[in-house]
């Protein structure tokens with residue numbers, strides 16, 4: 001049972017002018033697909049092929065040395081991007097923040113503006129390639145964190161400072177913004193806030 005790259009759910013140009021069509025097409029059709037294909041090739045014929053990515057991430061401390069890099073890099077890349085597409089939307093109704101999300105943000109950060117400030121700062125300061133996240137931790141609080149490369153907060157790895165369930169994430173690899181913004185990552189981070197699917201965030205917080 002191989003991992004299937006889900007449909008994008010909107011057209012490549014649907015997030016214009018905030019996220020450009022050329023980046024979306026390359027990102028989805030080449031980068032994401034490559035992670036999925038390489039992950040499937042690595043687990044083919046192995047017991048791990050029957051496990052969900054979330055299960056593999058939770059059990060990464062027990063993975064064999066030959067499989068660990070494939071799950072970390074390609075399994076991570078497959079899962080992270082699948083969620084990333086869902087965290088963005090062209091639909092105004094989906095951009096409305098549900099009350100329970102607003103309350104949870106206020107309780108953990110003080111306000112939406114403070115969350116945006118912390119998250120944007122985390123995204124801007126990822127050194128090299130990686131992701132910024134809002135996670136729900138085991139105690140039910142929300143927290144901003146970041147990870148390197150294609151790691152994510154579900155992974156049971158010593159490099160993950162904060163483990164938890166991601167409810168929002170932003171890809172800050174250069175491939176996510178270089179065509180439109182070149183080296184100006186902060187411009188891309190600002191653009192992201194215009195397309196966040198808060199209704200999907202809300203579905204993860206139930």
Ligand SMILES: [Fe+2]
Pocket residue numbers: 027031081171173175176
């Ligand atoms: Fe990416």
